[in-house]
Amino acid sequence: MTEGAEVLALREFSVRRGDLPVVDRVTLSVAGGECVGLIGPNGAGKTSLMRGALGILPHEGRASLAEMTPRARARAAAWMPQAREVAWPVTVETLVTLGRTPHLGLRGPGAADRAAVERALHRMGLGPLRDRIATELSGGEQARALIARALAQETPLLMADEPIAGLDPAGQIRTMEVFAALAGEGHAVIVSLHDLGLAARHCSRLVMMNRGRVVADGTPAEVLSPANLSAVFHVRAHHAHTADGPVFQPLGVTGEG
Amino acid sequence: MSDRRLLGALGALLLVLFVASLAIGPAGEGFGASMRALFTGEGGPIVAVMREIRLPRALLGLMIGATLGLSGAALQGFLRNPLAEPGLIGISGSAALGAVIALQTGLAAAFLLALPLAALAGAVIAVAVLMALAGPRGTALTLILAGIAVSAFAGALTALVLNLSPNPYAAADIVFWMMGSLADRSMVQVWLALPFMLTGSVMLLSLGRGLDALTLGEDAAEAMGVNLARLRLVLVLGTAAVVGAGTAVAGAIGFVGLVVPHVLRPYTGGRPSRLMPASALGGAAMVLAADVAVRLIAPDRDLKLGVLTALVGAPFFLRLIWQTRRAGR
Known part of the structure; x- marks a missing residue:
């Protein structure tokens, strides 16, 4: 499954908030070609794991990305925070070009940068919106523009924190398909999400977190076992393999919850 | 609008206002004679007026206005807030406090540079306090809060100095100085402010790419390789240099x-x-225009420049709030 080169390595990796470990001695390796879904209940440590791995949060243990210089790291991994922030009324094209920041030479965007921006705009279907003001777009369009920004960075690894939250069903599916396609081209994608059905369908690998620990890591079928679902999410679910691919539907709440 | 056209248009406007600032004044000499006196040094008393009064005044207006505009743009970019301005982080209030103490203690009368140097010292102290309060990993929000605290404290101390001032003339001096003015300045002030303003401006202009990236928020900018701690340090030091120097020489x-x-x-x-x-x-352009307006509106009443910019600025500020309110609905 992991035929690509390793793009992220965490070893005995912890992030603390005060004395409390929000990520607790995690060891994880992600390689090119993988679309990794990071799942877990609220407060499981998904966001802290990704921010810590980038070196944005203070951490203990080893994180391969955090050991790089900021510029090298920015060429190795793109990060899409959950907050969709666009401070100024810039055009969509300008917004996407910001993704080229770590690649820019002294003279600003060159031909290679413009080509990367075009590829990202095209992949997200933003061609007709390129001259629109990003702050005046609908939530879904803005989310697409911000994904295009991260794509324009053209890094071996893309990490996205709940990128499909708040999108309509078509937007959610399209976004997950883009991530799966990126993995098919040899990139690695780590995406945190709460929709286990989409995770089961589009991710090649799931990493399940609970209280700061990685409690399961493997194919969606392995990770979304009734025992794991009950212990971590306190739900039971219907999980079937159909001609249309895997179908996963949570059915009810179990036990403590 | 393309960069070149915008900067060209603003540059042309600035040139016109700079020449107007040189040409307008109570000496009432003709334009040709004034310019000849400025460049050739011939023409009797008008030479001194041009070279020692109007030229430093126009140069200071240019320098102070440019650095205020520049630092305002940089601060708004960093804080991602169109309501930010250089005064917000407490530098100008602290510089004013330094100047006020110099005026009150009589130090300002003792030697020419005492007042601007005291103001610069005030700005430096403000930066040290800001950095201590906002810490190395602080966010934009901690910087605003620390700035407001510094600003309020400097304002309170300034009021205290006025409150305790035993001498009404010194108090009047202080009040007038705080209103901001370019009148009666000389090349000494230009040479004093210039190195600080040049250094600070270069520092601020170097931040462009990082500030652009910050459009997407602090997390995204940092992940794109922007060193936020360094950016913030350069921003605060650059702002302190230009605003401290500006307040020191012009209030x-x-x-x-x-x-x-x-x-x-x-x-x-x-x-x-x-x-x-x-x-x-x-x-x-705005400061030169205001300074020309001050001379045209009330040539013999010594209308203060800071009063005029605030008079024009405050209604604008209200309109800004009005627009923000409507956009938020």
């Missing part, structure tokens, strides 16, 4: 750093890196 001139970036933002595509040079030219 507090408000609203330029707030209004100019806001007016020019739509013409720069919202990008801080493009807004900064445009705001520098625009700020210089």
Whole structure:
């Protein structure tokens, strides 16, 4: 499954908030070609794991990305925070070009940068919106523009924190398909999400977190076992393999919850 | 609008206002004679008027306006807030406090540079306190809060000095100084402020790319390789250098750093890196225009420059709030 080169390595990796470990001695390796879904209940440590791995949060243990210089790291991994922030009324094209920041030479965007921006705009279907003001777009369009920004960075690894939250069903599916396609081209994608059905369908690998620990890591079928679902999410679910691919539907709440 | 056309238009406006600032004054000599006196040094008493009064006044207006516009654009970019301005982080209030103490203690009368040097010292202390309060990993919010605290404390101490002032003439001096003015300055002030303003401006202009990236928020900018701690340090030091020097030689001139970036933002595509040079030219034009207006409106009443910029700026500020309120609905 992991035929690509390793793009992220965490070893005995912890992030603390005060004395409390929000990520607790995690060891994880992600390689090119993988679309990794990071799942877990609220407060499981998904966001802290990704921010810590980038070196944005203070951490203990080893994180391969955090050991790089900021510029090298920015060429190795793109990060899409959950907050969709666009401070100024810039055009969509300008917004996407910001993704080229770590690649820019002294003279600003060159031909290679413009080509990367075009590829990202095209992949997200933003061609007709390129001259629109990003702050005046609908939530879904803005989310697409911000994904295009991260794509324009053209890094071996893309990490996205709940990128499909708040999108309509078509937007959610399209976004997950883009991530799966990126993995098919040899990139690695780590995406945190709460929709286990989409995770089961589009991710090649799931990493399940609970209280700061990685409690399961493997194919969606392995990770979304009734025992794991009950212990971590306190739900039971219907999980079937159909001609249309895997179908996963949570059915009810179990036990403590 | 393209960068070149915008900067060209602002530069042309600035040139006209600079010449107007040189040409207008109570000496009432003809334009040709004034310019000849300035460049050739011939023409009797008008030479001294041009070289020792009007030229430093126009140069200071240009420098102070440019740096106010530039630092306003940089601060708004960093804080991602169009309501930010250089006074917000407490530098100008602290510089004013330093100057007020110099005036009150009589130090200002003792030697020419005592007042500007005391003001610069005030700005330096403000930076040290800001950095201690906001810490190495603080966010934009901690910087605003620390700035407001510094600003309020400096304002309170300034009021205390006025309150305890036993001498009404010194108190009047202080009040007039705080209103901000370019009148009766000389080349000494120009040479004093210039190195600080040049250094600070270079520091601020170097931040363009990082400020652009900050459009996407602190997390995204940091993940794109922007060193936020360094950016913030350079921003605060650069702002302190230009605003401290400006306040030291001309007193507090408000609203330029707030209004100019806001007016020019739509013409720069919202990008801080493009807004900064445009705001520098625009700020210089606004201060020169206000200084010319001060001389035209009330030539013999000594109308203060800071009063005029605030008079024009405050209604604009209200309109800004009005627009923000409507946009938020």
